[in-house]
Amino acid sequence: MDFAPTARGREYGERLATFMAERIEPIEREYHRELRSLADPWVVLPVIEKLKAEARSEGLWNLFLPEGGQEYGDVPGLSNSEYAPLAEQMGRSFIAPEIFNCNAPDTGNAEVLVKYGSPQQQEQWLKPLLRGEIRSAFCMTEPDVASSDATNMEATATVEGDEIVVNGRKWWTTGIGHPNCRFIIFMGLTDPTAHRYAQHSMVLVPKDHPGVKVERLLPVFGFHDEPYGHGEVSFTDVRLPLSAVIAGPGRGFEIGQGRLGPGRIHHCMRLIGLAETAYDLAARRSVQRTAFGKPLANLGGNRERLAKARIAINQARLLVLHAAWLLDTEGLQGALSAVSQIKAAVPAMAQEVVDMAMQLHGGAGMSDDFPLAAAFANARSLRLADGPDEVHLGVVARLELRKYLEENR
Structure with a gap:
């Protein structure tokens, strides 16, 4: 392989480095100081929205999404090899990934919706996510089972007629504390009699839907990672139309x-x-x-x-x-x-x-x-x-x- 960057990758790298050096690095220390001083740090400070708008206007936006995502928003369509050095640059800052709309778990959730989402799911969730208007979370890990083996999953996503019913408890749900988090991708057991890799489904669950409750936000060595957070979330008889299942039951x-x-x-x-x-x-x-x-x-x-x-x-x-x-x-x-x-x-x-x-x-x-x-x-x-x-x-x-x-x- 050739480790030399492509001309496009080099150009994006130079622009990204300049943006970070001139606009993010000078304000980041003060940003963290201000956030820590707040009684409620689970907020988006105005400087973040300002920098997001500037990054988007300069085309430094959704850099993570590969070829094929352009029809859904401002997406340059970089390859993994082109994007990797950009991710390294963003990793030097705790706030840069959000400013360029490249923060996890939104990146993975967007990729899922581009590849597997229905037109309705893409319109409702993917497009506002790629515009940076909303954030998302991903629920897979559970507190009561060894989640390193995903087949242990106890949370359920049960098909009942034209509905999917979600029940269970998840934790280490990254991004659930963000004030703009609007939806969750939930993975649950649908058919325990199917092949072990066809038993589970992924469901799009609105965060504010009845039966969804953020039980607590979890610290990592005392850090809560505000305003993103990692939470424990319970789902109690959460009823959604079957159209909320991504790609259909059993494809989780x-x-x-x-x-x-x-x-x-x-x-x-x-x-x-x-x-x-x-x-x-x-x-x-x-x-x-x-x-x-x-x-x-x-x-x-x-x-x-x-x-x-x-x-x-x-x-x-x-x-x-x-x-x-x-x-x-x-x-x-x-x-x-x-x-x-x-x-x-x-x-x-x-x-x-x-x-x-x-x-x-x-x-x-x-x-x-x-x-x-x-x-x-x-x-x-x-x-x-x-x-x-x-x-x-x-x-x-x-x-x-x-x-x-x-x-x-």
Whole structure:
């Protein structure tokens, strides 16, 4: 593969970098300070809407959505390989993904609706999502079962005549706290007698529908990630027309697999951007601070730690770019091992780099004066989100061993 960016990818990268340097970086520290000072931080500050409008007017909007999404809104139709470096740049900021309308889980939900949604679903939910007028959430993980195995799911989406009835309890529902969250994609058990991969359905549930209740917003190492949030949500006899089912009953697993490939590229490249931010802070700290008469860089093996961090970040980036290229050229099945490899490798790398940066900052690294504690929470949580490390390592091992098992037949 050729790692050189396309002319289009380079042009978008330059424009995105300029926008972030000139308009996002100068206001981000004050933005977080203002949000934390509010009695109710679950709000969208005016500066976010202002920057969203500017990004959209300049064509830096919906960059995540590949070819085929243009008919639904402002979509440039970039490939995974073209978008991946842009996701890395956005990952250097906690607010940039929303400003460019590239925030999870909206990105994955939009991809689902482009590929599997009916015209009515696309009109009602996809188009306003791509215009940045609403936000969304995704409900899959459950508190009472081991959700690393999705076939354990107990929440139900039962067909009753021309209705679908949703019941159950979900948690770690990302985005549910956002004041503009308007709908949820809910995955539930429809037919336990069907093939194990045809038992589940995905349903579009309006957040304000009777029977839907946000029970609580969950902290991650004490961070609530306002105004996005991760919540526990209950569904009690939520009745919806059968037209709310995406692609029809029993297709939940098929949709889920199609959703996760590009989304993992996005997550991993944003994490590489996060690791780069942590690395920048660590390197600056190491040359600006002295202890025992020496710069921190010359104490306790810190030069070696910085060198190993640089190597780890660069290795991870190349691994993700390769996975993105495989997705573009061979589809999800051809990229399955590579996608699982990055999902296991990149969050662990980012966690280690952020931890190193926190150590160089001493007590300050654990405070709100620097973004490192929040970055650590983010990296650590992504070793579980979209499947724990062990599941992805199991996929890689299965695909690797298959080659040798076939040799012995």
